[in-house]
Amino acid sequence: MQPDFLIERLQNKDEKAFAKLYDLYSENILGVIMTIVKDQNIAEEVMQDVFVKVWNKAQTYNKSKGRFFTWLLNIARNSAIDRVRSKAFKNTSKNHDIETFAFFLQDDTDLDKASESIGIKKFVKKLKPMCIKLIQLLYFQGFSQKETSESLDIPLGTVKSRNRACLNTLRTSLED
Amino acid sequence: MKPQDYITSGLLELYVYGVLDKHENEQISSLINKYPEIRVEVEDIELILMELSTEISPAASPQLKSSVLKAIGSTEVDEAPRTSRSLSVFGVIGWAASLLLLGGILWLFNLNSNLETEVQVSNANLDTLEEQLNQKERVIANYESTLEVVRDKDVTAYSLPGNEPVAPDAYAKAFLDKKNNKVYLDLAGLPKPPKGMVYQVWSLKLDPLTPTSIAVLDQFNSDQDKIFEISNLPETEAFGVTLEPEGGSKSPTLEQLYVLGTV
Numbered sequence: 001m002q003p004d005f006l007i008e009r010l011q012n013k014d015e016k017a018f019a020k021l022y023d024l025y026s027e028n029i030l031g032v033i034m035t036i037v038k039d040q041n042i043a044e045e046v047m048q049d050v051f052v053k054v055w056n057k058a059q060t061y062n063k064s065k066g067r068f069f070t071w072l073l074n075i076a077r078n079s080a081i082d083r084v085r086s087k088a089f090k091n092t093s094k095n096h097d098i099e100t101f102a103f104f105l106q107d108d109t110d111l112d113k114a115s116e117s118i119g120i121k122k123f124v125k126k127l128k129p130m131c132i133k134l135i136q137l138l139y140f141q142g143f144s145q146k147e148t149s150e151s152l153d154i155p156l157g158t159v160k161s162r163n164r165a166c167l168n169t170l171r172t173s174l175e176d
Numbered sequence: 177m178k179p180q181d182y183i184t185s186g187l188l189e190l191y192v193y194g195v196l197d198k199h200e201n202e203q204i205s206s207l208i209n210k211y212p213e214i215r216v217e218v219e220d221i222e223l224i225l226m227e228l229s230t231e232i233s234p235a236a237s238p239q240l241k242s243s244v245l246k247a248i249g250s251t252e253v254d255e256a257p258r259t260s261r262s263l264s265v266f267g268v269i270g271w272a273a274s275l276l277l278l279g280g281i282l283w284l285f286n287l288n289s290n291l292e293t294e295v296q297v298s299n300a301n302l303d304t305l306e307e308q309l310n311q312k313e314r315v316i317a318n319y320e321s322t323l324e325v326v327r328d329k330d331v332t333a334y335s336l337p338g339n340e341p342v343a344p345d346a347y348a349k350a351f352l353d354k355k356n357n358k359v360y361l362d363l364a365g366l367p368k369p370p371k372g373m374v375y376q377v378w379s380l381k382l383d384p385l386t387p388t389s390i391a392v393l394d395q396f397n398s399d400q401d402k403i404f405e406i407s408n409l410p411e412t413e414a415f416g417v418t419l420e421p422e423g424g425s426k427s428p429t430l431e432q433l434y435v436l437g438t439v
Contacts, residue, residue, distance in 0.1 A: 064205060
């Protein structure tokens with residue numbers, strides 16, 4: 001289910017494989033970056049940095065230690081967070097009021113996608129506010145269980161089970 | 177913990193997020209290799225996460241991919257527009273090829289049924305030719321047997337001239353095989369009998385004149401060579417052929433005597 005063949009070719013500096021992996025992952029990586037930087041122009045700059053890192057550091061990915069998606073996700077989150085923490089970002093950003101990814105799934109944000117995304121949007125709407133916060137911190141911001149527990153003021157032991165229940169709500173949107 | 181316990185624990189979700197500590201991460205990695213059901217669950221989680229972030233993603237600027245490719249120093253140009261065009265070209269070629277193939281199949285089908293028809297016609301012709309050949313062979317065999325009769329040293333040929341008042345142009349020949357007490361009458365020189373009439377062959381003793389019917393030739397018209405074989409002859413001094421009503425007569429109608437000849 002992950003394109004191991006392309007990944008191996010990427011690790012051998014195959015530009016065509018890189019271009020194909022870009023096609024496979026760039027859209028959702030841009031989504032991840034958006035939830036952190038909240039500005040499309042900045043998100044695209046960050047994404048370019050991310051994929052340059054993917055190209056340069058491809059050898060460090062080890063299939064037996066994790067998913068390629070997770071590896072990409074880590075690079076994307078770290079790059080985006082670095083950007084958010086930079087001085088330049090703090091001076092230019094206008095979207096401080098956006099708190100979670102749910103903002104980007106409001107009905108009026110992207111009319112082009114409205115028809116395709118009815119399924120998952122509908123299920124995001126069903127999510128409790130706590131679920132949105134959990135997914136925001138764990139998935140999009142890469143918080144540890146401990147950081148999440150402290151940030152949301154919930155018991156450490158309930159973080160992973162609550163998060164699973166939240167994701168299961170979304171998964172029914174795929175199964176339908 | 178059993179595989180199912182790992183699946184329901186919520187650890188696999190955190191594994192895909194990449195937020196587990198190093199030890200837990202290694203543990204799940206080895207479980208994925210060991211248990212297919214865990215790997216499937218991890219892939220399902222990954223799928224929904226990718227779906228979610230893809231939904232969030234704005235449409236990237238068209239030049240972003242080219243810019244990324246340029247940034248890694250790639251000589252590859254952004255293939256996206258060309259890919260879609262070449263795909264459509266392949267699509268057109270594909271459709272064209274399909275149509276050609278379909279046309280070819282129909283053409284072959286048509287050709288095949290035409291050939292089948294031709295084969296059937298040829299077979300029918302062959303049957304006809306075989307039948308004609310058989311017929312010719314029968315005719316030749318007939319001629320050969322006739323020739324054998326004519327050549328036979330025991331067979332004597334006699335002429336049966338036409339009866340002047342009735343049929344001056346008629347004639348017949350008798351090939352008498354005394355040894356086997358048989359006669360072959362060649363009646364090709366007789367006219368076609370009128371409808372409702374048949375030729376009747378008589379064996380005659382002359383003193384006193386005693387006719388004995390030896391054959392009623394009701395198949396005269398359909399006989400090919402007009403040579404008639406008559407066996408078990410009585411004592412014969414002359415042969416005569418008269419025209420009689422269908423079915424023949426008990427005694428010859430001398431007014432309709434066509435040929436007569438002594439042997």
